[in-house]
Amino acid sequence: MSSSTLSKAERTAAQAWDYLSSAMADTASKAASVAGDKGHELAGLAGGKADEAWARANAAAAALSGRKQSTPWGLVIAAGLIGAAVGFAAATYTRVALAKQAEAEERELSETAVIVTEV
Secondary structure, three states: OOOHHOOOHHEEEEEHHHHHHHHHHHHHHHHHHHHHHHHHHHHHHHOOOHHHHHHHHHHHHHHOOOOOOOOHHHHHHHHHHHHHHHHHHHHHHHHHHHHHHHHHHHHHHHHHHHOOOOO
């Protein structure tokens, strides 16, 4: 093969590669635009689930990078308040139950008591 034929083949191949690359880039750009639009549409439909997914993705990225999770102080305080309320209710119920039991025992003792009088 002559050098002019080889260079012509190389030029043709290079030109074909340029056309192919350009066509693929245009196609990829259009596909990315459509995907982005569709993604925004689906995210709008998903509502809170997209927010949850975003929060989980951020938490996963933070965990992979070695950052510590922040303490959910709102949940800690809420759990403490609920625990205190349940404890108070249980203590009150127990106090009332013990008072009723003592009252019932006192009534039983007074009904069965024998009064002894000396003559």
